[in-house]
Amino acid sequence: MPSKSTAPITIDAIYAAPGYLFRRMQQIAVSIFMEECKPFDLTPVQYAALIAIHTHPGIDATRLSAVIAFDRSTLGSVIERLQAKDYIERKPAPEDKRIKLLYLTKSGAAILREIIPAVERAQARMLEPLKPTERKALMGLMAQLVDLNNEASRVPLRAEDALEHLGKVG
Amino acid sequence: MPSKSTAPITIDAIYAAPGYLFRRMQQIAVSIFMEECKPFDLTPVQYAALIAIHTHPGIDATRLSAVIAFDRSTLGSVIERLQAKDYIERKPAPEDKRIKLLYLTKSGAAILREIIPAVERAQARMLEPLKPTERKALMGLMAQLVDLNNEASRVPLRAEDALEHLGKVG
């Protein structure tokens, strides 16, 4: 390859591009998750939120958004839906009127216990086509890449910083 | 690890899960793409659609959705936006009144030429934190995984089947 020649404008270039592969794999991952977890009517994001609230009871929305890495704006509706399903409840923080603390309800804790096997099946299925060695390699590289690219996608707080504020809880 | 013990319900399990890593990496990829391509006001999906139409002029919406792997339903609004920006045009197919054929306009072809360098910068940035060997390994595994998992996410047609119908064009 002599110099930076103009790349041919072709759909094949797309298929090998990182951005395409990441988008496509995300689609596939969501599809598999929804299929395995259909009986529970929980999306991947809702599941992540429940886990995070379970791990850090009394977390607030902003810190939750940092912990599971998504936008504060989006979180509002996710929380609403989980609340409508009676899986979580919100209590105003006594010492700060801005903050609403999030807790799992009994139903929330129960569904979490029940859904875990389905989630694990889903996670396994995503990597099933690869050989065990390859799975390990891929997950290692992905973890590394996500970690090193963390700043690239705007999240209000890094997860660790967010958790400092919780201190004794969890 | 003795038997298949109940996994601890913890947020840390999420961070290592394939589903989380794929979702997070997709977020990061979109964010980087939007940053590099900000002057052009094109989303990753719109870019993919333009490339596909450029490669296969006169493609119809259903086949386009197969080629860039996303839902027919979503495609409608994407096409509308591209049409509003005057990057593509739709012509009714003479031999089949249901079908509307898609073509790039002059502006569409022009913006495609101009945006390519920015897109390539974005794609490079996504993998930048990794060493060259690791990049190659990751892309190889991702390509393999996406290919082998293709059936998992419902797409109306496989890309190759879709293209058979186009025959002479492209």
Next chain:
DNA sequence: TGTTGATTGACAGTATACTGACAGTCTAGG
């Protein structure tokens, strides 16, 4: 030929995602 079944594009409904803006609240500095 005439009807069944498939295909196409469109739409409604739901759920992420992100930007930017906002009012209410809190905190620190003067």
Next chain:
DNA sequence: CCTAGACTGTCAGTATACTGTCAATCAACA
């Protein structure tokens, strides 16, 4: 004390994504 700046949750607006449905159209078979 009091005001400037930061923080919290919320909302409006845009863009993917997916399910399911529908009317118009086409193709194939009885």
